[in-house]
Amino acid sequence: MTDTTTNTRPGRLPAALRQWNIAVGALILGIVVLAAILAPWVAPYDPFKMASGPRLTGPTAAHWFGTDELGRDLFSRVLLGARLSLGIGFAAVAVGLVFGVIFGMVIAFSPERVKALLLRIVDVVYSFPDTLLALALVAFMGPGVENATIAIAISLIPFYARVTYGLAAVERAKPYVEAAQIAQAAPARIMRIQVLPNILQSLIVIGSIGFSSAILSAAGLSFLGLGVQPPSPEWGSILASGRNYISRAPWILIFPGLAICLTVLSFNLIGDGIRDFTDPKSRRRRT
Amino acid sequence: MLFFVARRLFTAFITILVVVILAGVLIHVVPGDPITAMMAQSGSADAEDIARLTAQYGLDQPIWKQALLYVGNALQGDLGNTIRGGEPVAELLLDRLPNTIALAVAGLGTALVLGIPMGFIAAVNRGRAADFAVMLIAILGVSIPGFWMGLTFIQVFSLHLGWFPVAGTSARNIVLPALTLGVVHSALVARMTRSALVDILNEDYIRTARARGLRERQVLLVHAMRPAMISVVTVVGLVFAHLLGGQVITENVFSWNGIGRLAIQAMLQRDYPLVQGFIVIFATSIVLVTTMLDLLYGLLDPRVRRR
Amino acid sequence: MTEALISVRDLSIRYGGPTGPAAVDGVSFDVNPGEIVALVGESGSGKSSVSLAIMSQLPDSVHVGGHILFEGHDLAACGRREMEDIRGNRIGMIFQEPMTCLNPVLSIARQMTEGLVRHRAMSRSAARTRALQALADVGIPEPERVMSSFPHELSGGMRQRVMIAAALTLEPSLLIADEPTTALDVTVQAQVLDLLVEIRNRTGDGVLLITHDIGVVAEVADRVVVMQGGRVVEHGPWEQVIRAPREAYTKALIGAHMSLEEALTEGGLHG
Numbered sequence: 001m002t003d004t005t006t007n008t009r010p011g012r013l014p015a016a017l018r019q020w021n022i023a024v025g026a027l028i029l030g031i032v033v034l035a036a037i038l039a040p041w042v043a044p045y046d047p048f049k050m051a052s053g054p055r056l057t058g059p060t061a062a063h064w065f066g067t068d069e070l071g072r073d074l075f076s077r078v079l080l081g082a083r084l085s086l087g088i089g090f091a092a093v094a095v096g097l098v099f100g101v102i103f104g105m106v107i108a109f110s111p112e113r114v115k116a117l118l119l120r121i122v123d124v125v126y127s128f129p130d131t132l133l134a135l136a137l138v139a140f141m142g143p144g145v146e147n148a149t150i151a152i153a154i155s156l157i158p159f160y161a162r163v164t165y166g167l168a169a170v171e172r173a174k175p176y177v178e179a180a181q182i183a184q185a186a187p188a189r190i191m192r193i194q195v196l197p198n199i200l201q202s203l204i205v206i207g208s209i210g211f212s213s214a215i216l217s218a219a220g221l222s223f224l225g226l227g228v229q230p231p232s233p234e235w236g237s238i239l240a241s242g243r244n245y246i247s248r249a250p251w252i253l254i255f256p257g258l259a260i261c262l263t264v265l266s267f268n269l270i271g272d273g274i275r276d277f278t279d280p281k282s283r284r285r286r287t
Numbered sequence: 288m289l290f291f292v293a294r295r296l297f298t299a300f301i302t303i304l305v306v307v308i309l310a311g312v313l314i315h316v317v318p319g320d321p322i323t324a325m326m327a328q329s330g331s332a333d334a335e336d337i338a339r340l341t342a343q344y345g346l347d348q349p350i351w352k353q354a355l356l357y358v359g360n361a362l363q364g365d366l367g368n369t370i371r372g373g374e375p376v377a378e379l380l381l382d383r384l385p386n387t388i389a390l391a392v393a394g395l396g397t398a399l400v401l402g403i404p405m406g407f408i409a410a411v412n413r414g415r416a417a418d419f420a421v422m423l424i425a426i427l428g429v430s431i432p433g434f435w436m437g438l439t440f441i442q443v444f445s446l447h448l449g450w451f452p453v454a455g456t457s458a459r460n461i462v463l464p465a466l467t468l469g470v471v472h473s474a475l476v477a478r479m480t481r482s483a484l485v486d487i488l489n490e491d492y493i494r495t496a497r498a499r500g501l502r503e504r505q506v507l508l509v510h511a512m513r514p515a516m517i518s519v520v521t522v523v524g525l526v527f528a529h530l531l532g533g534q535v536i537t538e539n540v541f542s543w544n545g546i547g548r549l550a551i552q553a554m555l556q557r558d559y560p561l562v563q564g565f566i567v568i569f570a571t572s573i574v575l576v577t578t579m580l581d582l583l584y585g586l587l588d589p590r591v592r593r594r
Numbered sequence: 595m596t597e598a599l600i601s602v603r604d605l606s607i608r609y610g611g612p613t614g615p616a617a618v619d620g621v622s623f624d625v626n627p628g629e630i631v632a633l634v635g636e637s638g639s640g641k642s643s644v645s646l647a648i649m650s651q652l653p654d655s656v657h658v659g660g661h662i663l664f665e666g667h668d669l670a671a672c673g674r675r676e677m678e679d680i681r682g683n684r685i686g687m688i689f690q691e692p693m694t695c696l697n698p699v700l701s702i703a704r705q706m707t708e709g710l711v712r713h714r715a716m717s718r719s720a721a722r723t724r725a726l727q728a729l730a731d732v733g734i735p736e737p738e739r740v741m742s743s744f745p746h747e748l749s750g751g752m753r754q755r756v757m758i759a760a761a762l763t764l765e766p767s768l769l770i771a772d773e774p775t776t777a778l779d780v781t782v783q784a785q786v787l788d789l790l791v792e793i794r795n796r797t798g799d800g801v802l803l804i805t806h807d808i809g810v811v812a813e814v815a816d817r818v819v820v821m822q823g824g825r826v827v828e829h830g831p832w833e834q835v836i837r838a839p840r841e842a843y844t845k846a847l848i849g850a851h852m853s854l855e856e857a858l859t860e861g862g863l864h865g
Contacts, residue, residue: 124302125309127573129532139554139562140313216432220536223434224551239435246438247446257435265430272426491694498649498689499709499760500682503674514699589699589744 021276025269032263036082043076047233052076056249066251068242074251077233078259084234085263088149088227089214095153096214097207100160105195107161108168119165126158131217133158138226145234148227152217156210163206167199208271212264219260235260291585299578304358306570310563311357312350357563366564371556376564380546384568386456387534387545390468393461394530394537395523397469398476403519405473406480411507413485421477428474433533437467437540454542464541472530479522483515520584524577531573598624599768599800600648604660605670607643607824612657617643618824621660625768625800630790632803632815634847640824641804645770648802649687650677664768683713686761690773692753696745703741706760713764721763728759732789751782758789762797769793770802775810787814808851812836820844 035042045052045063051071058066065074107118125133137151171177177195219236221227228234230241235256242252348356360366366376409421440463445453451463487493488511496510497503535547542548546565553561585591607618618640625631633641646652648662648669662669665684667676681687689695696705706728707721716724722741729737732755745753754774761769771790775783791814794801805811811818818835820828820843828841839845 120301121305124305127302127528127577128570129529132532132535132569135535135551135554136313136562136566139557140559212430219432220434223432224536224539225555236432236434239438243438246442250442253435253438253442257432257439260432260435261427261430264432265427268426268430491689491691492697494651495687495689495695495757496697497651498681498687499712500678500680501708501712502678505708505712510697510700514697517699587699589701590746 021269021273023273025266025273028262028266029270032082032259032266033086035079036086039079039083043073043079045073045076047072047076047080048231049073056245058249058251065255066249068238068249068252069245074238074255077238078235078255081233081235081238081256081259082263084145084228084232085215085218085260088145088152088218088234089211091149092152092156092214092218093207093210095150096156096210097160097203099153100157101164101196101203103157103161104164104166105168107165108172122158122161122165126162130155130159130213131220134217134221135224135226138221143226143229145228145232148218148221152214152221155217156214159210159213160206164199164203167202168195171195171198205271205274208267208274212267212271215260215264215267291591292582295578295581295585299574302574303571306574307358307361307567308354310566310570311354311361313563313566314559315350361567366567367560369553369561370558376561379549379561380564380568383544383546383549384572386543387538387547388572390461390464390538390543390545391527391531391534393465394468394472394534395527397465398472398526398530399523401469401473402476403480403516405477406482407484407507407512409477409481410484410488413488418481422481425474425477428471429478431471433467433471434536434540436471437464437537440467441541456542456544460541460543464537464543467537467540468530468533471533472526475526475529476519476523479526480515480519483518484511487511487515517584517587520580520587524580527576527580528573531569599627599629599664600625600802601663602644602648602660603663605644605647605662606657606659607640607647607652608657608659610655612659614657616824618647621821621824621826623819623826623829625802627767627800628794628798629816630794630801630803630814631817631819632805632811633819633821634805634808634811635821636806636847638823639806639821641806641821642772644821645687645772645802645804648770649681649685650674679713682709682761682766683764684766685768685770686764686766687770688754688757688761688772688774691777692750692757693777695757696753698745700744701741702743702745702748702756706741706756706763709760709764724763725759728763729756731762732756732759732793733785734759750778751785754778754782754786755789758786758793762793765797766799768800768802770804772804773806774803776805776807783810790814808836808847820847 049072052073053063053067053071055067055071056069057063060066063073063075065078068074068077103118103122107115107122110118133155134148134151137154138147141147141151172195180189218227218234219239222234222236223240225240228237230237238256239253242249246253357367364377366380368375369379405421405425409418409425412418441453444450444463452460454460493506493510496506501510534545535550537543538545538547539551546568550562550565550569552558553565601622601624603622605618605621606616608614608616621640621644623631623633633644635641643652647658648664650669650672652658658670660670664680667680669677669680672680696702703722703725706725707716707718710716710721710724711718714721726737726741729740734740734752734755740748740752740756748756758774769790774790775786778786787810790801790803793799803810803815812832815832815836817831818829819826820835820841822843828835828839828844834840835844836848839848
């Protein structure tokens with residue numbers, strides 16, 4: 001039994017709080033995912049149909065979120081937007097994660113000089129804020145949802161690569177990897193069969209962080225006109241086209257914005273929750 | 288110590304070099320022929336013009352040569368000319384750079400002023416209501432898109448209450464955009480401060496300080512905060528980089544006349560030289576700031592300063 | 595008969611509320627002025643909890659029962675401000691890990707003078723003079739250089755001496771030393787122990803030495819309190835506990851320490 005370290009008077013919240021993170025986050029995310037999946041069938045109006053109702057009307061029974069400047073039903077647009085945002089987020093994270101993990105592992109198993117050089121390059125790219133990276137890439141590639149997704153995926157790669165490298169480097173120093181290397185196993189095999197499963201759990205946590213970043217980037221790009229193009233109702237895009245009408249119709253500002261907030265919030269909550277759950281330090285606190 | 292400084296400066300230089308090279312080469316990410324794309328923007332698609340421009344921009348040269356050319360010019364302060372007006376890119380950007388820096392500093396300052404006390408309160412009250420409240424605010428802050436916060440502020444404070452002008456670049460105008468950047472990033476700062484402090488408060492030397500009978504306030508503000516602030520310095524660089532990223536969009540929302548706003552316009556108009564130049568200037572700024580912060584850290588932490 | 599410096603009576607420490615499991619139960623002992631009392635036991639015996647209880651440095655959620663009588667106060671019932679005045683000032687404490695016990699970003703001078711500034715309202719310069727003297731008293735060569743150093747520039751043994759010197763500047767009547775030698779090299783251990791004895795001789799302070807190492811106990815203790823599982827198993831003067839232990843546990847402790855057993859049978863330990 002170890003001696004007590006004097007804490008700053010911890011309270012009684014920790015254990016319950018940690019569970020809450022994941023619970024609330026998952027709840028919100030569940031709703032958003034549901035909206036995304038069911039959007040085409042659940043939406044009361046066609047998101048693209050202009051003059052579904054009178055223009056710029058506030059929330060009513062007929063139009064829960066009101067209508068925008070072209071008379072389109074905002075609720076339907078926001079619902080479809082969920083599909084777009086989650087779709088982009090998921091695709092970007094999937095691609096970014098795969099390539100990032102591969103790069104990270106390759107760097108971890110590279111010979112010293114190569115490793116130093118590659119790390120340096122990754123760090124340089126990583127020092128760029130990722131939204132800006134995506135922005136620059138889209139600027140050169142041209143706007144559009146596919147390019148935006150690719151750009152966001154690429155902007156996530158340095159982060160994933162760096163994290164993977166860190167995890168893999170730690171693993172690589174462990175005896176079981178050394179043993180495999182002595183047994184002349186090919187590096188690729190070691191990476192895949194031995195190291196990867198061990199770092200998988202950490203990667204899941206990391207993956208969730210990337211999601212919030214991806215969705216924020218997607219919204220930002222669309223807002224600037226470089227991502228999803230109107231009339232597609234990506235949340236950022238809705239905010240962009242409605243920008244000039246916000247004084248008259250504040251609901252155009254509120255609802256899509258809230259949607260972004262809540263979605264990103266849910267990912268952050270879940271990511272935080274998982275991280276706290278698996279962190280040995282906070283486990284000690286709970287007992 | 289001198290070695291530490293020299294090494295950091297060298298790293299900074301190399302990093303900037305790499306970025307300039309990457310920027311110079313980035314134009315080849317463009318699908319299709321960049322010149323045609325550029326021309327489509329400004330109207331004429333004359334074969335003669337295309338050939339001339341291709342030669343002028345050196346796009347008929349092998350990539351490595353182009354990169355070298357770009358780097359060489361950049362080092363002399365020449366970042367090419369814009370497509371739209373043929374103006375020197377470097378001049379356009381450097382003209383607006385002070386505005387961007389002013390806003391960045393204001394934003395960072397706001398983030399620190401808001402975030403550090405929040406993180407402190409959270410750490411000291413760990414596990415209790417205050418901690419929960421602060422962390423809730425923090426996680427909300429990190430989840431809010433900057434442009435949305437900006438638009439909301441404009442709605443409420445400019446249009447509704449009339450306290451601030453809607454757009455433009457001046458001392459009065461800096462409040463809302465700085466607040467937008469500051470609030471979002473104070474969440475980051477708060478989390479990092481809390482994290483650093485929580486670790487420190489578990490350290491043995493805090494127990495020693497208490498065993499000396501020092502008043503709790505002194506223990507927290509001197510023995511805990513000082514090492515915490517030193518470790519926060521290392522992280523401020525990251526916060527700053529993130530902030531600059533958000534600033535590009537914020538400048539757009541508030542029509543703040545900085546390089547971010549210019550860059551967005553350039554991107555929308557496919558003015559590639561301008562975008563390239565922006566990347567160079569932007570990255571250089573980040574590298575310089577993070578290097579300065581690293582050096583500052585080296586000065587502050589006695590463990591680094593003295594061997 | 596001289597009154598005891600500190601009297602621990604029926605001390606109980608329960609983690610997890612007043613009805614939780616007892617880490618320490620019914621512990622009583624005295625430390626008299628000029629006496630080195632050793633509190634000895636294995637890890638988990640509760641000995642460190644006792645010292646933390648005396649200094650009121652246990653978390654609020656821990657329930658402390660019994661009495662700790664010191665200079666007219668019952669420390670178990672003292673408020674926070676009272677304890678802050680007593681800690682460092684009347685009771686000094688030295689900890690186990692000199693490597694981590696000093697604040698790495700503050701200078702030695704700062705850490706040595708702040709106690710004086712706080713408790714005696716001394717000026718920085720007066721405190722600095724006093725601190726230099728204390729460093730010299732514990733046998734540190736070049737006190738000036740050490741004063742302007744930072745903890746990472748000193749060795750473990752030096753740091754421990756610095757900690758002891760810092761504790762001494764305030765001239766407390768009781769010194770609690772929690773495993774002061776455990777993290778040190780064997781040669782340095784001996785130096786630190788000699789230092790404690792010398793301090794006791796010079797100042798007449800009482801010393802509560804907490805350790806798991808019965809060899810240390812045998813070397814310097816006047817009286818010994820043996821703890822096991824949160825209870826006092828045996829206590830008494832050195833001659834009685836070490837040379838003629840009554841309890842099986844004490845015998846086991848001594849037996850496990852091989853060179854001690856040898857030394858005892860051959861005779862010739864401090865007498």
